[in-house]
Amino acid sequence: MTELKDAHPFTDTRLDVVPLAGYIGAEISGVDLRGPLEASVVEQIRSALHRHKVVFFRDQQIGHAEQVAFARLFGKVTPAHPHEDNPPEGFPEIFPIDSRRYEASLGRKRTSYDNSWHTDVTALVNPPAASILRAHILPPYGGDTTWTNLVAAYENLPKDLRNFVDQLDIKHQFNARAAEGSQRDRKVREANLVAWHPAVRVHPVTGERALFVSPGFTRGAREIRGFSPSQSERILALLWEEATRTEYTVRFRWAPGSVAFWDNRATAHLAISDAGHLDHDRVLYRVTLEGDVPKGVDGRESELVSGQPFYGS
Numbered sequence: 001m002t003e004l005k006d007a008h009p010f011t012d013t014r015l016d017v018v019p020l021a022g023y024i025g026a027e028i029s030g031v032d033l034r035g036p037l038e039a040s041v042v043e044q045i046r047s048a049l050h051r052h053k054v055v056f057f058r059d060q061q062i063g064h065a066e067q068v069a070f071a072r073l074f075g076k077v078t079p080a081h082p083h084e085d086n087p088p089e090g091f092p093e094i095f096p097i098d099s100r101r102y103e104a105s106l107g108r109k110r111t112s113y114d115n116s117w118h119t120d121v122t123a124l125v126n127p128p129a130a131s132i133l134r135a136h137i138l139p140p141y142g143g144d145t146t147w148t149n150l151v152a153a154y155e156n157l158p159k160d161l162r163n164f165v166d167q168l169d170i171k172h173q174f175n176a177r178a179a180e181g182s183q184r185d186r187k188v189r190e191a192n193l194v195a196w197h198p199a200v201r202v203h204p205v206t207g208e209r210a211l212f213v214s215p216g217f218t219r220g221a222r223e224i225r226g227f228s229p230s231q232s233e234r235i236l237a238l239l240w241e242e243a244t245r246t247e248y249t250v251r252f253r254w255a256p257g258s259v260a261f262w263d264n265r266a267t268a269h270l271a272i273s274d275a276g277h278l279d280h281d282r283v284l285y286r287v288t289l290e291g292d293v294p295k296g297v298d299g300r301e302s303e304l305v306s307g308q309p310f311y312g313s
């Protein structure tokens with residue numbers, strides 16, 4: 001069980017944090033996530049997360065219980081997912097990303113639940129603050145995940161474009177991603193999650209501004225407040241392109257026991273769909289930390305359109 005250990009000034013562990021790409025991502029070594037973890041180690045991980053946006057750990061021998069306990073060191077842990085109704089027994093916080101499940105429900109191999117760029121569950125009015133994903137079963141090759149730094153994407157826009165985007169609000173909605181007419185499809189549609197979010201959100205800890213455009217959750221509605229559908233579509237296409245430029249990304253090659261911890265308020269990610277045809281399973285487990293209601297540059301808050309806020313404990 002991961003717990004906090006009292007820090008002693010002479011026993012403080014220094015973690016190795018090695019950046020992996022020019023704008024995003026670092027690998028952390030020298031820590032066993034089973035714990036107990038010194039308070040200073042937790043602070044080093046938190047600070048590396050805020051600086052590098054996604055951090056990776058290798059060769060961790062943790063199961064569901066240790067993953068949830070580790071997550072609790074950083075905030076309240078939410079239930080698995082607003083639409084997850086079959087988490088692993090005894091672990092309501094664990095969201096399985098399991099190709100075997102997708103094959104059973106969709107009738108074809110699929111290595112992740114979503115193969116588009118997205119920030120986790122931004123259809124919620126308070127999307128998760130962070131996610132922690134642990135790899136369990138992997139194809140022999142392929143099935144990597146890529147993250148992008150949305151702060152860099154915002155900061156590198158021309159000033160006039162930044163000023164324009166600062167004012168926009170974009171509609172985010174949950175897409176069923178299940179066979180049309182299936183039980184899951186019906187359930188997701190009945191409890192549809194929809195929210196308006198500022199296109200630029202200010203990070204509550206770092207104060208940084210991030211381009212908050214989550215393609216997977218904004219592609220369905222294609223709606224920017226005050227703009228026509230075709231205007232919205234063209235502006236969104238520009239922003240999606242900027243948010244996912246290759247230079248802002250890092251690509252991670254998973255191995256069993258790898259753990260990725262990302263700041264969902266400053267990144268989007270993409271599960272690369274290059275392994276479905278390999279006929280090999282891919283199983284990972286995710287937990288998410290409760291998030292705040294995003295705020296735009298002028299302090300305006302996101303608005304709930306449909307669904308409920310998503311709280312953890």
Ligand code: SIN
Nearest residue numbers: 097112144145271286
């Ligand atoms: C996720 O979107 O949280 C999962 C990413 C993956 O399957 O690699």
